[in-house]
Amino acid sequence: MVSVTASETRSRPFLPAAFRNAFVDALAMVAVLVLAGLAVFLFGGAAMQRVVTYAAIMLTAVLGLQIFSGNTGIVSFGHAAFVGLGAYATGILTMPAALQRTALRDLPPFLAGHELSFFAALAVVLVLAVLIGLLTGTPLLRLSGSSMAIATLAMLIIVYTLLVASREITRGSQPFYGVPREVGLWTAVVVASIALLAARLFRETSFGLAARAAADDERGAAAVGVDHRTARLAAWVLSAVAAMAAGAMMAQFLGAFSPRDFYFDLGFTLLAMLIVGGMSSSLGAFAGVVVTIVVVEVVRRFEGGGVVLGFQLPVLFGLTQGVLAVAMILVIWRRPTGLFGDRELDLLRRSESASIAASAEPPRRAGAGHVAADHLSRRYAGVVAVDDVTLSFDTDSITGIIGPNGAGKTTLLNMLAGDVQPSAGSVSIGMPVGKASAFRFARAGIARTFQNIRIFPRMTVLENVVVAARQVEPDLAAAEAAAMRELARMGLEAFADRPAAGLAYGLRRRLEVARALALKPRFLLLDEPAAGMNAVETAELVAILAAVRAERRIGVILIEHDMRLVMNLCERVVVIDHGRVIADGTPAEAQTNPAVVAAYLGSRTARAHMDAKTD
């Protein structure tokens, strides 16, 4: 143990590989932003500086949206509301007291006369953003998918209505004016740079990984211990913080604004920019803002007419919106996932992931544990899928569950994995987990795979396993090392950087097993692991499972129709038919059990079969 720890510390660099890669990516984008800032600072007029300042503010807001929508896959229309709240909060906090007395006569005393500097106000706004994020996120995130997206729309309308109605504080629908204008080019560039770093790094944090996994496959994510609600809430809060920071800058950039400046128009502008660039990456957010602003700025200069390359251009106001609309249609048509899709720059990914040293084998599970089903039943609207099953499984054993199609095997496995709530009876997994749920069971050492593979297609092979490893390892570096270990075990280390969607079928099955093993489980539940595999692949899988079981002494429970695999690998076979256990014993016992034969072949054939044998 001691030597293992020593070698791990020696080989572990300052930051996890994913963070180093993300950091370099973010720095590259920051460098572009700073260079653009420098260029207009040195060579541009005041107007060009305003354009870049505005671009940096919009970038901060779009990154805010990306942190949530990009990682969770849930579109939000509501981020314009956060921008608005940030703007009004900053406006009130930074407004000169003298002006406040005339412009906001009825301002509640606790809000009046603060006259903060921009950065002091920003600090207050960020704290406020966390509170508002938690307050709005907690109810919103109980919903899922499209209903959540609609709920963000509702939030936008509610916030707008509140801003209009709170006349004493916001001047209602009238212009809110008198905000000092301290935000210049460099303030905006610095805040946008921090937002870039935050957005790029967040993807790789445990929350970011978990949110992305849940976006790709919610059940698959729960099966590796991902609590998608917590992950989504974290993404929501951070995105609110970035959007409100953008709002704080917007307030001081505009100087005068009213609630309708932070309504549907802004919400859709933010979304459009993000969709053009590519929603699922911070590079997409960056590119979307840059491309939109560049197109607008270039085209705008020609709409007043003029001479270009000897051609006389007509005066054509509206050209900007026209070109922008055509550009968007082109992007959505030619590249439905945006200019950069789900790709980050990943400047260092190849070299950095190659530098990850696989960690040593985890220590063998000491002592025995068990999973027990106690009078377990599950009914679906009158159909009894599992009927009063009592079974117990030990670690350091391999059990096969067989039975005809529709016998209730998968339902039983789902209940053992915490994925399906029993209608009656209970499952005990040897440790208290509170409320039975798939992710809690996974974290408590019950890992599983699915009949129809549930990997995370838009994440890399390595990330797929890191998501799981991160649930049981103390930090990302340890998770990366553990993930590499499991990939190596399953013979997948060469594919670590590939998107999982690109893997061949057999490799996907292995990836799912590697992901399950990264949880350092006590029990591994496999639902038809060999389905769709050829004989060679099946043989390899059998060898790997046998080795894992021998090395780690975990309990393996598998559902399988491939009888050769079951008979070769399993020490115990449980036969289920019509939701009931009809046989439980060694493979040989099961094979000769008349009830089993009857279940598989029909009772008459079974009798004939038995008669033939006794003869």
Next chain:
Amino acid sequence: MPTSLYRRHHAALCAAVFGIALTAAPALAEEIIIGAATAQTGGLAPYDQPALAGLRMALDELNAKGGLGGKYKVNLIIKDTRSDTAQTATVAQELIDAGAKIMITPCDADPSISAGQLTQPLGIPTLTLCGSAPVLTEAVGDVMFGTYPADNVQATAVADFAIAEGKKKVFLLTSPDATYTANLPEYFGKVFEKKGGTVVGRGTFTMGQPDFSAEITNIKGLADQPDLIMTAAYEPDFPAFIQQLRAAGVTIPVYGADAIGTPTIKGLGSLVDGVVFTAAGYAEPGSKLEAFNAAFAKHAGHAPESTYEVNGYEIGLILDEAVKTAGSDDPKAIRDAIANLKDFDGITGKITYAGTDRMPLRPVALMRYEGGEQKHVETVTPDAADVPAP
């Protein structure tokens, strides 16, 4: 200086543009640049465009006579704000960089304030095309001027008229969704109460709401029945409201302001009989306004759509007068000259800035719908002392 490079580029571009627009006046030393940061596209364009058309007509005529004050040829640079506040500030900055000495801003308060905050430190006089929120000039400072009759001026004119008619009790119907709909009836209420009337009730609506039954029930249930309902609602709220009000058997007269002087509302026929509203001017036979309307039709190829055109034209006249008084193209001198303008003879009547907070005192035409027609009642210029503070 790199900045000068940028400016040269712009100057070249602008010269190219206005080479066409103003049939190639040679660049004289005595040229004054007017920057127009106005909405060519988007939601504000229907207001900015007619006003800008009037302004361009005035400037074309003035240039033909030697320019502002007979001396300074106008180079009008127009840039599109896309009806967006941030974009307005950006193009205003570009216009300042291009050397604008006078700034024209959109018909709305937010973008006008945003642009005004850039021109205020430089002392560049800034005029909103038809923004009528009285708070506008106060929010920016001494360079910002309104040109259209302000909401509180319109409200005072209507209130004076109602009092003169003998109305005693008013119900105010407002909507917090826009400055105009929220404040204009309240200004009315202030003047009305000051002159002996009482506000017997208030109701609010959401812009775009289809059903006014709650407000109408509220009005019917008032113990003290009003003899007048004042609102600044416009389309589609005003037609919906009055239709449902009359259907409910309420015959109390309804007064409004300039936003209901539209063909749609005229088209409601007898339903709006007796509704009093305002306009920036009324073209009486033989009046200057009638002559302007004819001249504009000749110039633009179509009759004016509203009084925004004449308002824009008058901005040109005001600037001409101010430059004449200032005797120079110095922005600060021009600003002072505008601020001291008194009883200037415009097209619609006399325009006064002196003694105001830069929202002009100017005549308001009171109109009434009768038998599906707009009938002129009278044209009045409210007393500055009666106009409520913004």
